Amino acid sequence: MAEKKTLPELHTEKVFKGKIELDVRDSVPDWGPYSPPKAPEDAPNVLFILYDDTGLSAWSPFGGGINMPTAQKLADRGLLYSQWHTTAICSPTRSTILTGRNHHLNGFSCITEATDGFPGHHGRIPAQCATVGHILQDAGWSTFWVGKNHNVPEVDNAPGGYKGTWPLQQGFDRFYGFLGGETNQWYPDLVEDNHYIDQPYTPAEGYHLSKDLADQAIRM
Structure with missing residues (x-):
């Protein structure tokens, strides 16, 4: 016999446990x-970092020559996986990380x-x-996503496009980054939350997308 499935508690009406009397002074609220x-x-705090187009064997935590002291500390205090499956391509990989399901x-x-x-x-x-x-x-967590998305269909990737596939409709309170697979690092196609924006300053003033994303991550 199949197990009976019920809606999560969050999506069901909760019971009012206060008291309602004729006189408000005798009533007790329940928020x-x-x-x-x-x-x-x-x-x-849950921090998940996804690198794109990066060879795993290049990193110091896995014996590579690129020194990554912070990643090394996380590896030393955490768990390293030696066996896994990856699609080796960005949109499918990101979808599996987001959902825990096969792409x-x-x-x-x-x-x-x-x-x-x-x-x-x-x-x-x-x-x-x-x-x-x-x-x-x-x-009850507050959630945000900074950086590359590439899980929004091209037909939705427009100021007036369908927003149901954008990060804010995928469980994230805030988003700052770009929706496509790539963007110019000095003149990026920036999106903040549910709308396109201009970059905050110019390359002549020192702008680069990597610094902007880091600053936004710290700010959020």
Whole structure:
């Protein structure tokens, strides 16, 4: 017999535990059913970093020659995986990280520019595939995404495009970066939250996308 499935507590109506009397002075309010979820007091900050077009064997934590002291400290205090599967291409990889599901189940058997409208190949994360952003939001975390996206279909990647595939509709409170697979590092196609913006200053004034993204990550 199949296990009965119920909606998560967050999406069901909560019971009012206050008291309603004829005289307001005798009534007791209860904000519980109307308050947003709140992360536990000891909830950790969750920082996930995804490198694009980077050979794993180049990093010092895996024996490579590029010195990465912060990554080395994280590796020393954490867990290193020696066996895994990767699609070796950005949009599918990102979709699996976001959802914990195979990229064919996410509609991302390829990058967004190569989608063709067939099952598993359409470039849109289905509604039944919750993202890590959704999970953390439901548990009371504030979430943000900084940097490259490349999980928005080309047809949606426009100021007036459909926003359902943009980061803010995928479980993230804030977004700062670019939606496509690549962008100019000095004159980027910048998006903040749900709208396109101009870069904050010019290359002549010292602008470079990498610094801008780092500053935004710190600010958020």
